[in-house]
Amino acid sequence: MTWIVGVLVFWILAWLANLWIVRQRFAQHGAGKLIAPMIFGVTVLILWEGMVRGIGVSAVILPAPSLIWAKVLASTSILWGDFMQTFVRGALSGYMIGCTAAVATAIAIDRSPFLQRGLLPVGNFVAALPIVGLAPILVAWFGFDWQSKAAVVVAMVFFPVLVNAVAGLADTSAMQRDLMRTYGASYWQTMFKLRLPAAMPFIFNGLKIATTLALIGAIVAEFFGSPIMGMGFRISTSVGQLALDMVWAEIAVAALAGSLFYGTVTLIERGLTFWHPSQR
Amino acid sequence: MNRVLPILTVVGLIIALWYAASVWLNAPWVYDQAARAGQSVSFSQMLPQTQNQSRPVLPPPHQVADALWQGLTGQAITSKRSLVYHGWVTLQSTLMGFVLGVVVGVGLAVSIVHVRAMDQSVMPWAVISQTIPIVALAPMIVVLSNSFWSGALPQATGLDSRAIAKAIISAYLSFFPVLVGMIKGLRSPDAMQIDLLSTYGASGPQTFWKLRLPASMPYFVASLKVAIAASLVGAIVGELPTGAIQGLGARMLIGSQFGEPLIMWSALFASAILAGGLILLVGVAERAIVRRTGSPA
Structure with a gap:
């Protein structure tokens, strides 16, 4: 349960962070443009990891990203x-x-x-x-x-x-x-x-x-x-x-x-x- | 006439090349048979024998046309040997995936145009998603939909998990053209038009419904053509690696595994006909929509 709540909170925080970042000047050009998509990608991975652990999805249905990386x-x-x-x-x-x-x-x-x-x-x-x-x-x-x-x-x-x-x-x-x-x-x-x-x-x-x-x-x-x-x-x-x-x-x-x-x-x-x- | 003649010439050239290739590729078998029987065949004897083998390396056009005709009309359309039956199975997943893809594409486009955070964070991933070869995901999607699409859902909807898996693959391939087309279309009104609406005191939703959405229609219907073709490819690809036994892709797989080239070729041409028909249908819809919205061309 803590996993699920944890990743949901993380998700909301990351979303708010992105809403803030795209309004800043440094995010308009160059490497700054990569920050928002990076946060989005990392959020998806963490949501995936947390949900798989929290709900207890079997590894023969959907393995967690950490397992895949180990493989x-x-x-x-x-x-x-x-x-x-x-x-x-x-x-x-x-x-x-x-x-x-x-x-x-x-x-x-x-x-x-x-x-x-x-x-x-x-x-x-x-x-x-x-x-x-x-x-x-x-x-x-x-x-x-x-x-x-x-x-x-x-x-x-x-x-x-x-x-x-x-x-x-x-x-x-x-x-x-x-x-x-x-x-x-x-x-x-x-x-x-x-x-x-x-x-x-x-x-x-x-x-x-x-x-x-x-x-x-x-x-x-x-x-x-x-x-x-x-x-x-x-x-x-x-x-x-x-x-x-x-x-x-x-x-x-x-x-x-x-x-x-x-x-x-x-x-x-x-x-x-x-x-x-x-x-x- | 000015347009038809060149097309007919090219099609004629392709058929001529095909016949030549079928003689060239099927000849070794004829010579081989003759050598085993201790006979020798002349070129004029060999020629007809390359055109009616039951398992040719490359079947000549008339054999394919014959097999296709047999598959379409040779039996009741509910028969497991009928290409109409297999085509219908594929068509169902294609259309489901197409609708799903269009809904997802339009939804994403609307939110990307209106929310800047979506534009910056989701758009790069939408592009990357298309560089991932979907077929790598196909067996995976089948496993996933097998475990999630169970219980009462299949009975309630009359769809098995395999059809759902194929529709998801179709949607994955078809949402992207719609997304790109819709973003371009929703952003096509220029500053002057948007300014005009704000002098009218139009609200955000009003600007969307009265300006952006109508302006995007030509882009939308153009992207539908690409999307329906991609959707059919998705449905067929979804049948290949998943051990399906129904559908045009499955028919090709069966032809391949049992060494029946005619089954493979007739399924291939049946899917080509299906693709042509779908593209024509979308073309008709395109003209109707464009005329109704009053856009030029």
């Missing part, structure tokens, strides 16, 4: 192996191949407005389909190891990036293209000096959507068959063993990997499209 520390080598298998071999290689292929396709069909008019609606439609359903088919084709996971990721990221890249390549004005022509620029010079840079905000929009899709694809593909490691494999077998602390440890790793992946792409975007209004 993370105790099984770093397993988690690292799963991370390498799923994220680096499966998701990252598929992401690279898929995004490169999508941008290359966009450039290849760039000279044919006819193909573009056809491909944009089809691509938009396919991008909305549950492509993740291809996972069992691709696992049957490419085997259980990381190649099939990479193939699923390629299929998932291709269309969102393609649609954005085609839209981006069309985003230069006639005036800008005419200017390049008066400079005597060739098609490829115009492409690399004007149109690709102008397309970058669009392409990065697609690349950011694709980061999440890549991880989802790599993990789902493991539910259909995998070697005896990988995040998806560990999650589905650990649920079967009711080892929920292991499941949550993998979820924590997945969340961290996903956020870092997204953050890295955002940082690269900031470096490459510093001129765009949304970055200033």
